[in-house]
Amino acid sequence: DVKVTQSSRYLVKRTGEKVFLECVQDMDHENMFWYRQDPGLGLRLIYFSYDVKMKEKGDIPEGYSVSREKKERFSLILESASTNQTSMYLCASRVNTEAFFGQGTRLTVV
Amino acid sequence: SQQGEEDPQALSIQEGENATMNCSYKTSINNLQWYRQNSGRGLVHLILIRSNEREKHSGRLRVTLDTSKKSSSLLITASRAADTASYFCAPVLIQGAQKLVFGQGTRLTINP
Numbered sequence: 001d002v003k004v005t006q007s008s009r010y011l012v013k014r015t016g017e018k019v020f021l022e023c024v025q026d027m028d029h030e031n032m033f034w035y036r037q038d039p040g041l042g043l044r045l046i047y048f049s050y051d052v053k054m055k056e057k058g059d060i061p062e063g064y065s066v067s068r069e070k071k072e073r074f075s076l077i078l079e080s081a082s083t084n085q086t087s088m089y090l091c092a093s094r095v096n097t098e099a100f101f102g103q104g105t106r107l108t109v110v
Numbered sequence: 111s112q113q114g115e116e117d118p119q120a121l122s123i124q125e126g127e128n129a130t131m132n133c134s135y136k137t138s139i140n141n142l143q144w145y146r147q148n149s150g151r152g153l154v155h156l157i158l159i160r161s162n163e164r165e166k167h168s169g170r171l172r173v174t175l176d177t178s179k180k181s182s183s184l185l186i187t188a189s190r191a192a193d194t195a196s197y198f199c200a201p202v203l204i205q206g207a208q209k210l211v212f213g214q215g216t217r218l219t220i221n222p
């Protein structure tokens with residue numbers, strides 16, 4: 001079975017902190033994605049990567065950056081966390097067709 | 111940029127009834143996928159329909175695709191309480207096929 005693992009299920013951080021959300025997949029998938037999910041807004045794509053060291057902005061990249069140094073790991077970085085980045089963050093990986101999602105990280109910025 | 115838009119936003123039915131959800135999109139697709147999300151969890155892939163297919167079945171799921179209307183529907187027959195979840199469509203565009211974008215989803219509630 002494909003496994004996509006997000007490093008934390010719940011996270012509480014302070015405003016201004018640098019935050020790293022890690023995602024690891026075990027199936028050698030080329031494409032990886034980071035989304036945030038907020039009530040009434042659905043899933044919004046932050047960044048995606050189609051290969052090592054390759055990245056593309058999604059619909060809401062402001063305030064975020066990403067890193068993909070190895071194929072299996074895709075990191076989302078909040079350079080300076082703000083309260084409006086409190087959200088559920090979902091990572092996914094895909095090759096060709098269906099995507100596999102992690103369990104989500106609920107981030108609260110206080 | 112929302113590539114797929116689900117309708118209705120919320121649907122509440124009695125157990126045993128059929129549930130139909132719709133998805134509309136704007137540009138030419140390679141395929142269209144449907145996902146389910148249980149509360150507080152990641153999405154799970156349900157079914158994929160290719161642009162040259164009109165209908166596809168998987169268990170109690172039936173998906174149709176009308177490329178002339180740029181729309182798809184997901185039918186869940188004989189609904190169960192366990193089907194309570196949010197359902198999302200993801201049209202995979204011909205241009206930019208690596209990108210996977212979801213809409214707001216349809217929140218389905220099955221009442222016992």
